[in-house]
Amino acid sequence: xxxxxxxxxxxxxxxxxxxxxxxxxxxxxxxxxxxxxxxxxxxxxxxxxxxxxxxxxxxxxxxxxxxxxxxxxxxxxxxxxxxxxxxxxxxxxxxxxxxxxxxxxxxxxxxxxxxxxxxxxxxxxxxxxxxxxxxxxxxxxxxxxxxxxxxxxxxxxxxxxxxxxxxxxxxxxxxxxxxxxxxxxxxxxxxxxxxxxxxxxxxxxxxxxxxxxxxxxxxxxxxxxxxxxxxxxxxxxxxxxxxxxxxxxxxxxxxxxxxxxxxxxxxxxxxxxxxxxxxxxxxxxxxxxxxxxxxxxxxxxxxxxxxxxxxxxxxxxxxxxxxxxxxxxxxxxxxxxxxxxxxxxxxxxxxxxxxxxxxxxxxxxxxxxxxxxxxxxxxxxxxxxxxxxxxxxxxxxxxxxxxxxxxxxxxxxxxxxxxxxxxxxxxxxxxxxxxxxxxxxxxxxxxxxxxxxxxxx
Numbered sequence: 380x381x382x383x384x385x386x387x388x389x390x391x392x393x394x395x396x397x398x399x400x401x402x403x404x405x406x407x408x409x410x411x412x413x414x415x416x417x418x419x420x421x422x423x424x425x426x427x428x429x430x431x432x433x434x435x436x437x438x439x440x441x442x443x444x445x446x447x448x449x450x451x452x453x454x455x456x457x458x459x460x461x462x463x464x465x466x467x468x469x470x471x472x473x474x475x476x477x478x479x480x481x482x483x484x485x486x487x488x489x490x491x492x493x494x495x496x497x498x499x500x501x502x503x504x505x506x507x508x509x510x511x512x513x514x515x516x517x518x519x520x521x522x523x524x525x526x527x528x529x530x531x532x533x534x535x536x537x538x539x540x541x542x543x544x545x546x547x548x549x550x551x552x553x554x555x556x557x558x559x560x561x562x563x564x565x566x567x568x569x570x571x572x573x574x575x576x577x578x579x580x581x582x583x584x585x586x587x588x589x590x591x592x593x594x595x596x597x598x599x600x601x602x603x604x605x606x607x608x609x610x611x612x613x614x615x616x617x618x619x620x621x622x623x624x625x626x627x628x629x630x631x632x633x634x635x636x637x638x639x640x641x642x643x644x645x646x647x648x649x650x651x652x653x654x655x656x657x658x659x660x661x662x663x664x665x666x667x668x669x670x671x672x673x674x675x676x677x678x679x680x681x682x683x684x685x686x687x688x689x690x691x692x693x694x695x696x697x698x699x700x701x702x703x704x705x706x707x708x709x710x711x712x713x714x715x716x717x718x719x720x721x722x723x724x725x726x727x728x729x730x731x732x733x734x735x736x737x738x739x740x741x742x743x744x745x746x747x748x749x750x751x752x753x754x755x756x757x758x759x760x761x762x763x764x765x766x767x768x769x770x771x772x773x774x775x776x777x778x779x780x781x782x783x784x785x786x787x788x789x790x791x792x793x794x795x796x797x798x799x800x801x802x803x804x805x806x807x808x809x810x811x812x813x814x815x816x817x818x819x820x821x822x823x824x825x826x827x828x829x830x831x832x833x834x835x836x
Contacts, residue, residue, distance in 0.1 A: 389572055389575065394524055394571065395524065395534070395535060398523055398524045399414045399419065401565055402414050402563070405565075407419075407422050407563055408420055408421055409422055409449075411449065416534055416535070417534055418448040418534055419450065419563070419566070420448075421450055422563070423563060423588070423590075424452075424589075425453040426589035427450075427561040427562070427563075427587050427589045428451075428453035428454040428561060430587050430588075430589070430592060431454060431519070431561055432458075434587075434592070436585070437461075437559075439516070440463060440516035440517040441463060441516055442464045442465075442513060442516050443458050443463055443466070443515070443516060443517045443518070444465070444466040444468075444515050444517070444546070445465050445466070445467060445519045446519065446520050446521050446539065447467050447468065447470070447497065450561060451561065452495055453495075454519055454561060455467070455495035456491055459480070459482040459486075459491045459494055460482075460488065462482050464479065464480070466478070466479055466480075466513070467480065467500050467504060468542050475619075476508060476509055476542075476545065476620045478500055478501070478506060479504060479505045479507045479513075480503055482494070483503075483744065493744070494744070498769070499743075502743045502769055508620070508623075509548075509623055509624055509627075511551070512550075513551055515546060515552050515556060516556070517557055517559065518546075519558075519559050520533070520539055520558060521560065522560040522562050523535075523566065524562070524567070524568060524571070525562060525567055525568070525583055525586050526568045526570050526571040527569055527586070527593055527595070528570060528595060528599070529595035530571045530576055530582055531581060532571070537579075539581060540579050540581050540602065541621075543558075543581045544579065544602050544604060544605045544606070545605060545620065547601075547602065548605055554600070554601055556601075557584045558581060558583045558584050558601070559584065560586055561588070562588055563588060563589070564589065564590055564591070566588075567588060567593070578602060578606065579602050580602070581601060581602060582598070582599035582600075582601060584598050605621075605628075607625065607628075607635045607637055608636050608638055610637060610638060611637060733778055734777050734793055734821070735775065735776045735777070735821070736775045736797065736819055737772060737773075737774055738773050738774070738800070738803075738817050738818070738819055739817070739818045740815075740816070741771045741772060741805070742771075742805065745768055746768065747764065747768065747773075750766075750773065750805055751764075754775075757800070758799070759796055759800065761775035761777050762776055762777055793821075797819050800817070800819045801816075801819070802816050803816060804816055804817060
């Protein structure tokens with residue numbers, strides 16, 4: 380029997396591959412369009428989220444743990460809109476456990492949508508450690524595929540299972556805590572082989588699709604603790620929260636035995652390696668069909684054909700408090716705005732800045748258009764703006780002023796502009812409290828800035 384005639388191996392990854400292939404073939408995904416090795420952003424995610432929000436268990440929940448994957452973004456928005464607190468796991472658990480996001484009173488729907496997105500979560504979320512006494516009412520996960528009897532497969536990295544075990548150890552969840560997933564209808568199997576699942580796999584209690592709600596009955600047992608014997612010392616050292624929990628268990632007198640062999644690196648084949656292997660196989664077939672000596676060709680080294688790197692692979696996030704799709708979203712925005720940025724940088728190089736002001740204490744919900752409108756109302760017209768809203772600051776750059784019908788230049792009235800900017804408040808901060816006002820001060824020289832032309836929107 381040849382390799383092509385062998386029956387496909389029944390593994391977790393074989394089911395993931397089947398779902399990923401089907402979604403791609405039938406155009407059932409939204410951005411990001413490549414679903415391999417990720418939780419698919421399926422078409423109909425918003426409809427599934429609305430169906431989930433109509434459930435009584437969602438309406439009654441006050442604190443919800445929701446994964447940061449793209450298809451759960453509308454779920455996060457609906458939770459914040461319903462004035463619920465949400466917990467979002469920090470990627471790969473390298474710098475902590477959760478980001479705790481609380482909706483801000485008086486937020487508009489657009490502001491809540493921004494807050495539910497990746498950059499909104501990272502800006503507004505407050506880190507929450509394993510020593511927290513928080514109680515979680517509901518857990519919402521993304522999935523690659525699920526079965527009607529409650530078995531769930533994620534993207535294969537094991538973080539959702541580990542997060543749930545840690546929440547159990549913290550006392551944040553119990554066996555009675557409801558676990559829900561939102562998926563496309565094609566991601567739901569009538570059954571999955573029970574033998575491929577382990578004791579650490581987290582099952583689901585409710586499956587929500589754009590067209591149906593499936594209540595699992597009877598419920599499968601959830602993992603009740605961290606299974607240290609399944610984890611290597613390398614993996615624990617890569618996650619400070621795991622190290623902290625291990626020390627807590629040992630302090631309480633528990634015997635913690637780790638896996639001796641470091642084999643808990645993800646072993647499933649990535650789509651990239653799968654793609655390369657198929658390309659190699661395809662080359663060998665072409666050589667055979669052309670009538671050349673196959674044995675001779677096998678003796679030669681075949682140069683692998685690597686697929687062209689996508690732009691987001693080159694993006695460096697600069698830290699671990701960035702979520703799975705941040706790089707792709709930022710690259711997409713950069714592509715759309717590249718021409719405008721180049722134009723702005725050319726304007727910057729030609730202009731002669733006479734004076735700059737630094738504005739700080741800017742609300743995380745503020746946008747540059749809010750600042751421009753506020754400046755317009757006060758009659759302040761800077762020549763350029765350096766917007767660093769994600770850091771809560773920006774810079775206003777002023778050139779020398781010219782008299783009408785004259786080429787002579789006059790110094791700008793710095794004191795007048797600073798006085799006019801007093802008690803300025805933009806974005807979500809609108810209570811009138813003195814702590815909400817923007818702080819205005821002369822700017823120190825900045826070595827590298829990203830300039831926004833005030834004439835652009």
